[in-house]
Every structure is written in C-alpha cells, then in structure tokens.
Ligand code: BES
Ligand code: MN
C-alpha cells in the first residue's frame with residue numbers, strides 16, 4: 001500500500017488538478033455544461049479506480065455520479081458521499097491566482113473546491129484505487145458524488161428515497177468537514193442544521209425624492225435595519241419568541257468534554273484580523289460555533305449604491321438571512337417561527353414578505369458505535385494520535401436524510417482546516433492533508449471490516 005501511494009503520488013495530484021480546472025459552480029446556470037463535465041470526469045475516474053457500474057443519474061438539476069464494487073455480499077458495505085459542485089468563485093479580483101487554475105504555494109493547492117469538496121472526495125477515489133490495486137477491498141463500497149450540495153441538495157433527497165435498495169449500506173463515510181489542526185486531528189460528531197430565508201420590505205409604490213418625502217414616509221432600508229437589529233438582544237441572544245424552545249442544552253460534563261479540544265483565542269483573532277470576538281453571553285467561541293443556534297444576515301441591498309450620491313427614498317429593501325440550527329430544532333419549525341415573527345414586528349407603513357430557501361436538519365452521530373471507533377482507529381494508525389471528537393458548525397443536510405431514509409449513520413471523516421478558506425477567495429487544501437487523507441481512509445476499511453464482524 002505505502003509503495004503504491006508513494007509511486008503514484010504525482011499522478012494523484014495531477015488528476016486532482018484536472019478536476020479543479022473544471023468550474024463546476026452549481027448555483028450559476030452559466031456553468032451548467034462545466035458541472036456536467038465534472039460529473040463525467042468523476043465517473044471516468046471511478047471506472048479507472050476499478051469500480052463497477054459507474055453511471056450518471058440524471059436529475060431535474062445536476063447529475064448524481066454513482067459507482068460500486070461488491071466484493072462479497074457477506075462483508076459490510078461502506079457508502080462514500082461527496083460533492084463535485086463548488087461555490088461561486090466571486091469576487092474574482094481577490095484571488096491571488098485564478099480560482100480555476102490550481103496553483104501550489106506554500107505546500108498548498110489554491111483553487112475553488114480544493115478542499116470543499118473536490119480535494120476531499122478525490123482522496124476516497126484514490127484510496128479505493130490503491131486498495132483495489134494492492135491488498136483488495138476489505139469491505140464492499142458504493143460511491144455517490146452529487147452536484148448540488150452547495151445549493152441545498154434539492155434532488156438528492158428524491159434520488160435517495162427512490163433508490164433505497166441501490167444505496168443500501170452499513171455506514172456512510174464523508175470527507176467534507178475539518179480537523180482542529182494538523183497536529184491535533186479530530187472527528188466531527190455533529191453538524192448544525194440550516195434555515196435560510198429572504199426578506200423584502202416594501203414602502204411606497206415607487207422610489208421617492210428623499211427631500212420631498214423623507215421623514216414622512218417609511219424608508220424600507222431604515223425599517224429593515226431596525227427589524228434586523230431587533231433580532232438580537234444585548235447579550236447576543238436571539239429575541240424571536242420560541243426560538244430556543246427545542247434547543248438541547250448540553251450538560252456541564254458534556255461541555256467540559258468539548259472544552260478539552262485545544263483552542264487559541266489570540267491566534268483565532270489574529271488570523272481573522274479582529275480585536276475581539278462577539279456572540280451569545282455565557283458561551284465560549286467554540287460553543288457559539290457548534291452547539292448554539294445563530295442568526296446572520298448574509299446579504300442586504302436596496303436603494304442607490306452606484307457612484308456618487310442620489311437622494312432617493314427607496315421603495316424596497318431586501319436581505320438574505322441564515323439561521324444555523326442545533327438539535328432538536330427543525331428547519332420547518334424555525335422558518336415558520338421566523339416568518340410569523342418578522343411579519344409581526346413590521347411597522348404599519350410597510351409590507352413584508354418572507355421567502356424560504358433551502359434548509360437542513362442538524363445532525364449528531366453517536367461516538368460509541370463501531371463506525372466511529374473504526375474512524376478513530378484509522379486516525380490513530382495514520383496520524384499517531386487519537387482524534388478528538390468535536391461538534392462542527394457547518395451543515396451537510398443530507399446526513400439527517402440518510403439516517404431517515406436509509407437508517408444509516410454518517411461518519412464525518414474530514415481532513416480540511418478552517419484556514420482552508422472554504423467559500424472564500426483563495427480557498428486552498430494542504431498537500432499534507434490530501435496525502436494523509438488517502439493514507440487514513442484504507443485503515444478505516446480494515447478496522448471497520450474487523451469490528452463489524
Ligand atoms: N462542506 C461544507 C460544510 C462544512 C464545512 C461542514 C466545514 C463542516 C465544516 C458544505 O459544502 C457546505 O458548505 N454546506 C452548506 C450548506 C448547504 C445547504 C449550502 C453550509 O454549511 O453553508
Ligand atoms: Mn462541502
């Protein structure tokens with residue numbers, strides 16, 4: 001195995017570069033053909049790795065790539081999930097090298113999708129290739145790589161529901177999360193859910209002269225700013241009545257356990273260029289980004305933003321708002337709560353509409369399972385250290401759906417770092433992490449095959 005990985009190192013990276021050159025931005029229809037090209041690339045690499053039945057399954061959106069290798073029906077089956085779509089690369093001018101021309105600097109690959117998730121799911125294809133080529137697969141493997149994760153996995157849910165038999169597995173293995181650092185490996189045991197809405201505040205039936213009407217007619221931007229500001233109180237708590245009703249509070253023992261993960265607040269602030277952190281009173285930075293729900297404005301617009309000054313009292317103002325959810329909040333319940341609350345706080349001079357976007361359930365996986373143990377032992381073998389169990393702040397909504405539809409738990413064996421700048425300009429992935437991931441994954445299969453018997 002080690003010899004095979006060493007001998008093929010450069011080719012693995014060259015192939016990843018080819019994949020990163022394809023701008024598979026799922027959100028923007030201008031890239032639709034590129035998204036398909038990425039799917040075809042993945043399909044062909046799955047075949048080359050020795051998997052059978054590599055196929056593109058069409059959906060009303062982007063295709064789902066699927067392949068499998070059943071070595072022995074009596075052996076456990078691992079279902080690998082990942083996504084070949086990426087976030088838009090904007091703003092382009094902030095990239096030091098073009099987002100779809102992968103470049104190595106400081107032992108890191110810079111490109112959109114380098115870590116999220118092309119670099120991470122590609123490790124699995126190479127690890128499977130290496131196992132097939134050397135000792136053989138210790139487990140059956142199914143691989144499903146989708147193209148709509150970054151836009152809410154709209155069609156994957158339907159695909160999973162309609163293909164329960166095809167996707168039947170004992171565990172789902174996902175590399176699409178982060179570790180604490182390369183010195184301190186960790187395994188995420190939870191992800192937050194998501195409720196995402198767009199709001200629009202409308203005042204007068206047209207834009208008005210701000211001198212002639214200002215002061216007498218509601219200004220939708222002023223009103224929206226006030227409404228948004230009222231959603232948090234001075235202690236950083238969300239003011240919406242009922243918002244925390246279903247939140248599971250962790251016990252002091254659970255919080256103490258999570259607090260054992262090393263964290264350097266000064267380094268965190270230095271990295272972000274901020275003087276102070278802020279958030280809900282009574283919780284640490286790590287808790288604020290993992291076990292607590294949050295509400296953030298992701299975008300806000302309205303009125304005149306062109307060059308110079310235009311004196312105008314706009315007719316409309318809008319914002320996009322995301323809420324990260326924790327067990328046992330559900331996106332449906334929170335979206336309803338938000339819609340009713342936001343409408344109720346609107347002053348009489350405006351009308352408010354709330355449009356829901358995609359959402360997702362929070363997810364927590366038990367740590368006392370053979371699946372988690374196999375992942376933990378795999379890290380120990382490859383990194384020489386036991387990984388620290390953590391709760392993550394991001395969302396992979398499909399994990400909860402896998403559990404509901406297939407009755408199968410997900411193991412979040414991610415190898416990224418927060419510093420990889422996912423979704424930001426200059427996204428990157430460490431060469432160390434790429435190769436270490438390929439080395440870690442086969443250990444999971446070996447331990448899982450042994451533990452699951
Ligand atoms: N890979 C991320 C999620 C993630 C990142 C989890 C880092 C843990 C650590 C995933 O691609 C993602 O970006 N998910 C979206 C949700 C989706 C519904 C758009 C997110 O978290 O915003
Ligand atoms: Mn991802």
Ligand code: MN
Nearest residue numbers: 087116150422
């Ligand atoms: Mn992402």
